[in-house]
Amino acid sequence: MNVIYLDNNATTKVAPEVLDEMLPYFSEFYGNPSSMHTFGGNIGRKIREAREKVATILGAAPEEIVFTSCGTESDSTAIRAAILSNPDKRHIITTRVEHPAVKNLGEYFAKNGFRVTFVPVDRKGRLDIDYLYENLTDDTAIVSIMWANNESGTIFPIEELCKTIKEREIVFHTDAVQAIGKIPIDVSKTEVDMLSLSGHKFHGPKGIGVLYIRKGTKFSPYVIGGHQESGRRGGTENVASIIGIGKACELAMEHLDERNTRVKKLRDKLETEILKRIPNTIVNGDPENRLPNTTSIAFEYVEGESILLMMDEFGICASSGSACTSGSLEPSHVLRAMGVPFTAAHGSIRFSLSIYNTEEEIDFIIEKLPPIIERLREMSPFWGDKVIGYQ
Amino acid sequence: MWEYTEKVKDHFLNPRNVGVIENADGMGEVGSLACGDALKLTFKLDENKKINDVKFQTFGCASAIASSSALTEIIKGLTIEEAEKVTNEDIAKYLGDLPKEKMHCSVLGRDALEHAIANYRGEAEKEIEGEIVCECFGVTDLEIERAIKENNLSTIEDVTDYVKAGGGCGNCHERIQEIIDSMHGKEPRVKRKSEKLTNIKKIKLIEETLDREIKPALKKDGGDIELIDVDGNIVLVKMHGTCATCTASQVTLKNYVETKLRELVTSELVVEEVQ
Numbered sequence: 001m002n003v004i005y006l007d008n009n010a011t012t013k014v015a016p017e018v019l020d021e022m023l024p025y026f027s028e029f030y031g032n033p034s035s036m037h038t039f040g041g042n043i044g045r046k047i048r049e050a051r052e053k054v055a056t057i058l059g060a061a062p063e064e065i066v067f068t069s070c071g072t073e074s075d076s077t078a079i080r081a082a083i084l085s086n087p088d089k090r091h092i093i094t095t096r097v098e099h100p101a102v103k104n105l106g107e108y109f110a111k112n113g114f115r116v117t118f119v120p121v122d123r124k125g126r127l128d129i130d131y132l133y134e135n136l137t138d139d140t141a142i143v144s145i146m147w148a149n150n151e152s153g154t155i156f157p158i159e160e161l162c163k164t165i166k167e168r169e170i171v172f173h174t175d176a177v178q179a180i181g182k183i184p185i186d187v188s189k190t191e192v193d194m195l196s197l198s199g200h201k202f203h204g205p206k207g208i209g210v211l212y213i214r215k216g217t218k219f220s221p222y223v224i225g226g227h228q229e230s231g232r233r234g235g236t237e238n239v240a241s242i243i244g245i246g247k248a249c250e251l252a253m254e255h256l257d258e259r260n261t262r263v264k265k266l267r268d269k270l271e272t273e274i275l276k277r278i279p280n281t282i283v284n285g286d287p288e289n290r291l292p293n294t295t296s297i298a299f300e301y302v303e304g305e306s307i308l309l310m311m312d313e314f315g316i317c318a319s320s321g322s323a324c325t326s327g328s329l330e331p332s333h334v335l336r337a338m339g340v341p342f343t344a345a346h347g348s349i350r351f352s353l354s355i356y357n358t359e360e361e362i363d364f365i366i367e368k369l370p371p372i373i374e375r376l377r378e379m380s381p382f383w384g385d386k387v388i389g390y391q
Numbered sequence: 392m393w394e395y396t397e398k399v400k401d402h403f404l405n406p407r408n409v410g411v412i413e414n415a416d417g418m419g420e421v422g423s424l425a426c427g428d429a430l431k432l433t434f435k436l437d438e439n440k441k442i443n444d445v446k447f448q449t450f451g452c453a454s455a456i457a458s459s460s461a462l463t464e465i466i467k468g469l470t471i472e473e474a475e476k477v478t479n480e481d482i483a484k485y486l487g488d489l490p491k492e493k494m495h496c497s498v499l500g501r502d503a504l505e506h507a508i509a510n511y512r513g514e515a516e517k518e519i520e521g522e523i524v525c526e527c528f529g530v531t532d533l534e535i536e537r538a539i540k541e542n543n544l545s546t547i548e549d550v551t552d553y554v555k556a557g558g559g560c561g562n563c564h565e566r567i568q569e570i571i572d573s574m575h576g577k578e579p580r581v582k583r584k585s586e587k588l589t590n591i592k593k594i595k596l597i598e599e600t601l602d603r604e605i606k607p608a609l610k611k612d613g614g615d616i617e618l619i620d621v622d623g624n625i626v627l628v629k630m631h632g633t634c635a636t637c638t639a640s641q642v643t644l645k646n647y648v649e650t651k652l653r654e655l656v657t658s659e660l661v662v663e664e665v666q
Contacts, residue, residue, distance in 0.1 A: 110607045120613040305452035330559055342425040379409050381431035381448035382424055
């Protein structure tokens with residue numbers, strides 16, 4: 001069966017060009033860049049090149065780039081560094097819709113003596129900026145706000161937020177894991193202090209992340225060990241993956257336009273046709289300000305896991321904000337924070353596209369999905385009895 | 392991804408007996424949209440008082456649909472007395488087992504069947520028996536006790552897997568543990584006796600507890616709480632943000648704040664909300 005992969009906010013295919021660059025560094029050029037011999041030392045040059053490529057896509061300087069093991073490590077490192085560097089400050093600000101890498105860390109600090117403010121969002125997933133500004137205090141050690149949300153695709157106005165937050169001289173970190181490669185990011189045009197990336201969200205390999213640290217930012221390493229990454233992250237370099245993420249950055253720059261034209265058009269077609277063909281269907285998120293590859297659609301009166309498994313029969317891969325898929329009993333924290341009613345939250349499906357998707361695939365989904373929803377609704381005791389409505 | 396058996400997949404993709412029987416002899420409805428699963432079961436008896444037609448409608452995940460479908464196949468041809476003996480375990484076994492986290496789907500089927508039989512017998516819709524323990528999913532202590540007994544459960548996670556209790560905010564975990572302990576014959580943990588507090592100490596402690604424990608938890612959900620006054624053992628508070636407008640969580644909230652304050656300040660406190 002053909003796989004139709006529209007779950008690219010979960011992870012992406014490693015681009016063939018990326019894999020080609022990586023492969024020789026497993027069994028042929030396996031040296032340690034820290035070694036004195038030429039065989040190992042040459043690897044150092046490749047890492048330097050990769051660092052330059054990552055710096056270029058971000059508008060940063062190469063020495064501001066630190067390689068980590070994943071987006072989560074980058075987030076943890078940034079937030080802990082800000083806290084350790086500001087020992088007298090006991091307040092953290094983040095949002096209610098962060099990825100667990102930040103959200104759960106915030107909850108951890110809240111249980112361990114810190115005051116943590118979780119900024120709410122509105123029905124479209126837009127940040128309550130006034131609430132954020134009102135809660136900035138002299139005690140605030142760090143503000144950590146994602147650049148774009150993984151579930152709704154809503155983009156936050158990071159450049160604008162930076163100005164006010166930096167006027168107060170508070171450390172600002174952003175999790176840009178979902179934004180990179182999809183929308184332009186230029187740290188030289190913002191005042192953001194730290195920024196996290198993850199390789200596998202933009203056709204690089206898994207197990208590699210990046211933390212951008214603006215020159216002059218007070219820092220303290222999380223993984224303490226060897227001198228690697230100029231003492232900012234110990235541990236032997238993940239050479240092949242570093243080379244891979246470098247190449248992925250190069251490709252992402254090349255494909256940025258395509259993502260905002262062709263891919264966006266496919267996303268829009270999928271969304272428009274679904275809304276047209278299936279009644280009682282709602283888009284979650286901010287259509288005005290959204291990642292070009294993401295749409296989160298709520299199908300009322302049916303449950304997300306059932307939709308996913310029926311699509312799975314056709315090889316269609318997407319994901320759901322429903323409770324049943326995650327093993328928890330409540331719908332995703334993002335949809336709940338947005339105030340999506342339970343009727344819709346349980347039946348929310350996220351489609352996230354990549355440059356590898358074709359129009360034929362979109363047409364296939366548009367054809368297969370309406371009967372699936374209809375079948376499940378016919379099975380649902382609430383369908384046809386819509387007076388039950390929102391609770 | 393869940394590891395469903397072939398039988399679960401089959402009953403999900405090709406559910407048996409979907410629909411509603413008009414003029415049914417018995418009808419049971421359980422669950423709700425908010426809870427994420429709901430089941431409506433209808434059946435009709437033949438002249439020998441055996442279930443000869445049964446249909447279901449289910450809103451829920453694959454295992455909820457499969458459990459409903461399995462239930463209809465199990466009870467077809469049974470007398471009411473026989474059907475009454477069907478347990479959630481029977482439904483799970485029929486499907487070649489369910490993932491542990493999905494056992495509540497089989498319990499949903501058993502509950503719907505019980506409701507339908509009660510309805511057939513003309514028994515009035517039962518009042519909720521027992522005391523609600525899990526506010527998020529509306530689960531009572533009696534339901535929890537029954538699930539523990541019938542399925543030999545021993546941890547809070549077990550209870551959540553079978554009846555959902557404790558799967559939401561988690562505020563009832565302590566109470567669930569107490570029920571488990573008492574069912575397994577363990578002495579409940581002795582609560583620390585509170586020392587006599589002076590008024591000033593009490594107010595200070597209430598303030599500290601609100602700031603340290605309660606406010607951060609409420610703020611996570613966009614709400615806030617303000618201490619208005621302390622009158623003897625009555626704590627007057629005002630809700631802000633989403634807490635102020637969310638009527639559904641009103642009860643939970645009051646209970647949560649009161650439980651926390653009783654636990655950390657003194658057990659005599661009563662929380663009252665000022666509008």
